[in-house]
Amino acid sequence: MGRIYTAALCIIGDEILSGRTQDKNVAQIALWLNVQGIRLMEVRVVPDIQDKIVKAVNELRAAYDYLFTTGGIGPTHDDITVDAIAAALDVPVVEHPEARAMLERYYAKIGGELTQARLRMARVPQGADLIRNPVSGAPGIHVENIYIMAGIPHITAGMMEGLTGTLEGGNPVISKTVGAYAPESEISELLKDLIKRFDGIAVGSYPFFKEGKVGSNFVVRAEDEVLANAAIEALGAALDEAGFPSVPGGI
Amino acid sequence: MGRIYTAALCIIGDEILSGRTQDKNVAQIALWLNVQGIRLMEVRVVPDIQDKIVKAVNELRAAYDYLFTTGGIGPTHDDITVDAIAAALDVPVVEHPEARAMLERYYAKIGGELTQARLRMARVPQGADLIRNPVSGAPGIHVENIYIMAGIPHITAGMMEGLTGTLEGGNPVISKTVGAYAPESEISELLKDLIKRFDGIAVGSYPFFKEGKVGSNFVVRAEDEVLANAAIEALGAALDEAGFPSVPGGI
Numbered sequence: 271m272g273r274i275y276t277a278a279l280c281i282i283g284d285e286i287l288s289g290r291t292q293d294k295n296v297a298q299i300a301l302w303l304n305v306q307g308i309r310l311m312e313v314r315v316v317p318d319i320q321d322k323i324v325k326a327v328n329e330l331r332a333a334y335d336y337l338f339t340t341g342g343i344g345p346t347h348d349d350i351t352v353d354a355i356a357a358a359l360d361v362p363v364v365e366h367p368e369a370r371a372m373l374e375r376y377y378a379k380i381g382g383e384l385t386q387a388r389l390r391m392a393r394v395p396q397g398a399d400l401i402r403n404p405v406s407g408a409p410g411i412h413v414e415n416i417y418i419m420a421g422i423p424h425i426t427a428g429m430m431e432g433l434t435g436t437l438e439g440g441n442p443v444i445s446k447t448v449g450a451y452a453p454e455s456e457i458s459e460l461l462k463d464l465i466k467r468f469d470g471i472a473v474g475s476y477p478f479f480k481e482g483k484v485g486s487n488f489v490v491r492a493e494d495e496v497l498a499n500a501a502i503e504a505l506g507a508a509l510d511e512a513g514f515p516s517v518p519g520g521i
Numbered sequence: 522m523g524r525i526y527t528a529a530l531c532i533i534g535d536e537i538l539s540g541r542t543q544d545k546n547v548a549q550i551a552l553w554l555n556v557q558g559i560r561l562m563e564v565r566v567v568p569d570i571q572d573k574i575v576k577a578v579n580e581l582r583a584a585y586d587y588l589f590t591t592g593g594i595g596p597t598h599d600d601i602t603v604d605a606i607a608a609a610l611d612v613p614v615v616e617h618p619e620a621r622a623m624l625e626r627y628y629a630k631i632g633g634e635l636t637q638a639r640l641r642m643a644r645v646p647q648g649a650d651l652i653r654n655p656v657s658g659a660p661g662i663h664v665e666n667i668y669i670m671a672g673i674p675h676i677t678a679g680m681m682e683g684l685t686g687t688l689e690g691g692n693p694v695i696s697k698t699v700g701a702y703a704p705e706s707e708i709s710e711l712l713k714d715l716i717k718r719f720d721g722i723a724v725g726s727y728p729f730f731k732e733g734k735v736g737s738n739f740v741v742r743a744e745d746e747v748l749a750n751a752a753i754e755a756l757g758a759a760l761d762e763a764g765f766p767s768v769p770g771g772i
Contacts, residue, residue: 284725287561288696289551290740291727293544296566300540310538312573313566315547318725322563345706346726347713387709422728445539455596458638462598474535474569475597476542477673489541 275308275439278330281315282323282351283341283421294423295340302430307439308336318342323354331358331415336437341421343411345387351418352411356395359414366394369409376407402432441493446502449521451485452514453477460508461488468501470494480521487520526559526690529581532566533574533602534592534672545674546591553681558690559587569593574605582609582666587688592672594662596638602669603662607646610665617645620660627658653683692744697753700772702736703765704728711759712739719752721745731772738771 279299285291293315300310311334316322323342331337342351356363369392377384394400394411401410401417405428411418419429450457454475461473474489488505492498506516530550536542544566551561562585567573574593582588593602607614620643628635645651645662652661652668656679662669670680701708705728712724725740739756743749757767 289548297540315564388706455639
């Protein structure tokens with residue numbers, strides 16, 4: 271096993287904390303990070319308040335290899351992410367010439383004016399470079415180990431696309447699932463035995479209630495695909511033997 | 522304006538951090554808390570690792586009036602929330618007689634055995650009481666200012682139902698929305714003026730792209746409904762005047 275690369279995600283947005291908007295970024299970023307060989311270890315959601323953002327950013331960028339942020343990079347008064355991250359890094363906010371040029375071209379093309387409000391979107395913490403966004407064109411911002419992305423999920427996805435393959439990572443975690451109509455309380459010993467038998471795996475148990483029956487999906491996670499496959503097969507066999515017919519891939 | 526009551530939510534679960542499961546608890550808990558007059562100020566998602574849970578729990582319970590947790594209270598090896606919270610509080614884990622009695626009745630009824638694994642679900646941090654769940658029967662756990670709830674959203678909902686009206690809170694935040702096919706970058710000055718004019722409001726701007734047009738929904742939040750109504754009407758009028766017909770309630 272090589273080095274494990276870790277990341278945190280800081281979601282900046284009153285709209286998530288008020289319940290107005292259902293977050294979709296955690297899952298899509300988590301899945302994408304895993305493909306990059308990076309493990310999402312912590313998520314924080316903080317309000318649009320500079321002190322709260324600064325505190326979270328400083329704690330998370332120190333604790334993990336990478337910090338990703340989403341939200342608060344638009345043109346309005348509540349978009350304070352760039353200012354807060356500059357404050358966290360103790361650097362000034364500057365205009366990025368390439369970002370300004372991109373905005374100039376964009377508004378010339380659509381016939382709009384490059385107002386002061388729109389120029390806000392060319393502001394970056396000093397020392398930053400841009401994250402290309404092949405999907406929507408709107409760039410993200412990279413500074414030190416921080417990757418500043420949009421909050422709107424399909425724009426976030428474009429920025430991830432631009433970052434794909436550029437981040438140093440380790441091995442992705444392989445997940446294998448098996449399901450059974452077994453109450454998880456009846457197979458807890460079986461799971462403990464599995465973990466003892468296969469060194470290097472983690473096992474999650476996710477109960478559900480479907481068509482009037484209780485059951486669980488069991489997920490084996492490991493860096494090594496051979497190990498993950500061996501463990502999930504052993505688990506399926508053990509479930510069958512215990513009288514709970516196993517469903518490869520989960521229910 | 523009375524005192525502001527605050528809360529944090531700590532989501533315990535590898536399944537969220539791996540991207541396997543799309544979180545649904547943040548939004549439902551946020552909306553419910555607001556009705557109780559409590560503001561959700563921070564969310565953290567942490568893995569099923571005791572040290573990480575202990576650290577988050579201790580920081581969050583100290584920083585806010587209430588701490589809610591979801592996840593990790595089932596019968597399997599990866600359900601370590603009770604142990605971690607007991608460790609955070611530096612109290613032992615004990616069996617709660619009422620929780621044990623509930624499990625005994627339940628398994629007698631369905632004809633199952635009360636195994637060691639199932640008895641795990643009667644364990645609580647010393648000094649805790651149970652949170653009644655009128656919906657699914659499964660109780661949550663309350664200890665000090667911490668409310669320990671299930672991770673499965675409909676069971677979480679039952680526990681919130683049991684807590685409804687029992688928590689001390691202040692005034693709910695009133696949200697009013699108006700939408701317009703206006704690029705948010707063109708009305709940022711207008712929003713700034715609104716905030717200056719109506720003291721005590723917060724305004725969020727949420728851009729969207731629908732039917733080939735860009736637009737934004739604008740949310741005014743305030744504790745005072747009269748103030749929120751006055752501000753949203755003024756905003757609607759200002760949008761109309763700027764040439765962006767306003768849509769009350771949002772687009």
